[in-house]
Amino acid sequence: MPQHKLEPGKLIIEALAQLGRAMGYAVRTEMPVEQRPRPPAVDVAWFADDEQRYPLMIFEVESAATNAMANNPAKVFGQTSDQFERPLFFFHIIVRAGDETSRIENLKGIFGSHNYRVYRIDNGMATQLVMDILSQHRRIRKALNVGKLTEVLFASTTLAVDRTLILDHAAELGLKGAYLSDLAELAQTQPEAQALFMRHLHERMVRNRWSKTDTGYKTWLGQSWAEPIQLALLSAYHPGDRAAILEQLRWWQESSSFMSQIGPHFGLSRDYDLFIFGCAGGLFGLLAALMIDHQNSVRYVAEQVGHIVDGLRRAAPIAWMHSAAWGLHIAAAAFDDKQFRSIREFANDRGGLPPKILDCPPALVGIEDDSDWHDAIDAPSEPVPDLRDFVRRRAQLLPVARDRSAILIGLVALVAGDTPYIDGDAVLQILGRNDGALLA
Structure with a gap:
């Protein structure tokens, strides 16, 4: 069979x-369907694996609707x-059908009793094509690589x-995959993926849809x-829902x-102790940065950090300094003078804080093995x-960025690497966005 010469057909193939390949199939193009010299071939064939014959x-793929396409x-x-x-399904795709309908209806009449369907790309059927492919996929498999599919x-x-x-x-089909994790990864290079992530997050967390289809995150922050x-x-992302989301939090x-x-x-x-000593403050800082435009939410986060600081009254500086520094930044972002004064008095009763920790606390520290943290707390307070x-x-x-x-x-924090990561400098800059209002 001659290969496609027109570019649109070649691109669709x-x-x-x-x-x-993204969905895990072995793929062959121009696959012969008969065992003879110069046999006819199909444009694209998907196999369960490389060892399968059929x-x-x-x-x-047809570049145009012609008599020969039957x-x-x-x-x-x-x-x-x-x-x-027989294949599980035969997808017949026409790039440009134009006004031609009789030939297409004839095809449906002849082959419609088989697992066969015609798709007119110029008539907006590309979405239906991919959805039907997923429906056939679900007949034989439960999982889907959401990231690879979306990348394609x-x-x-x-x-x-x-x-x-x-x-x-x-x-809706019940295909299991890392919807949120994969979309969060893609959002770092594809802005549209952010909207897809937020939609799936809202549908899953607020509307309780698609239970047990998301397989979760691979990172420690994402899992925990x-x-x-x-x-x-x-x-x-949803300003109108902020009060309700605060109650859910x-x-x-x-x-x-x-x-x-x-x-x-x-x-x-x-x-858990090490998490509270060296990570909880930075995590609360991230939450406050994400909720910065809802003052009640930021005040609530500051209150929660205050509870941790209160519980560290007998702790050594290596354990309390991280939470205290982040508590000060969050309370300041909340314009919460009472909470700020409480944490300030806590710190000053213990000699204050080293300037580096006070001004720019790291988001996450390893209390036991982080040499930079040990050096920082040993500096004069x-x-x-x-x-x-x-x-x-x-x-x-911290000039406002x-x-x-x-x-x-936030998306990066959920999916970044093997080592837990929060961009502490960026979080601090966001927490300081409204400082001008306090100084006015």
């Missing part, structure tokens, strides 16, 4: 091949099953699809503390277990100034 799915399904369905086993859909210039409908359909980060992300923190989720509950495990002087000092040391996306910082 390539997109279908990439889509098949494909599960077949794709034929030959393509006929070369498969015209053979007996002894000669060529972003990269294709010929398959003009609605990615939202496609990913919703995958979830996704719930508060995701709620804070929803608060940043409050319930998670205070009522979802027999004690608060993040608090001074020392002795439960060494890992100085008293913590009052709220106005603290804010004035922060404004000088208004182009930093809090949402992107």
Whole structure:
């Protein structure tokens, strides 16, 4: 069979091949369907694996609707099953059908009783094509590589699809995959992936849809503390829901277990103690940055850090300095003078804080093995100034970067690497965005 010469057809064939590989199939193009010299071939065939002789799915691409296009399904369905086993589905794709409908209706009449369907790309059927492919995929497999699938859909210039409908359909089918994790990864290079992530997050957390289809995150932060980060992300993205989201965060923190989720509950495990000493403050800082435009939410976060600081009254500086420094920054961002004064007095009663920790605390530290943290706490301390002087000092040391996306910082935190990561400098800059109002 002659290969496609027109560029649109070639591009769709390539997109279908990439889509098949992304979904875990062995893909062959120009696959012969008969055992003879110069046999007819199908454009794209997807196999369960490289050892299979007969494909599960077949794709034929026509550049235009012509009389000859009936030959393509006929070369498969015209053979007996002894000669060529029937595919799970045959997708017949026409790039430009124009006003031609009779030939297409004739095809449906002849082959419609088989697992066969015609798709007119110029009539906006690319989305339906991909959705139908996913439906056939679900007949034989439960899982889907959401990231690879979405990457192909972003990269294709010929398959003009609605990615939202496609990913919703995958979830409705019950296909399991790392929807949130993969979309968070893609959002770092594809802005549209951020909207897809936020949609799936909202549908899953607020509307309780698609239960047990998301396989979660691979990182420590994502596995352990996704719930508060995701709620804070929803608060940043959905201004009208901020009060309700705060209540959901409050319930998670205070009522979802027999004690608060993040608090001074020392002795439960060494890992939890180390988390409170060196990570909780930075995590609360991220939540406050994401919820910065809702003052009640930031005040609530500052209150929770205050509880941790209160529980560290007998702790050594190596354990309390991290939470105290972040508590000061969060309380200042909340314009919460009472909470700020409480943490300030706590720190000053113990000699204050080293300037490096006071001005720019790291988001996450390893209390036991972080040499930079040990060096920082060993530096001379100085008293913590009052709220106005603290804010004035922060404004000088951390110029406001208004182009930093809090949402992107949160997404990166959920999926970044093997080592837990929060962009502490960016979080501090966001916390300082409203300092001018306090100094006015």
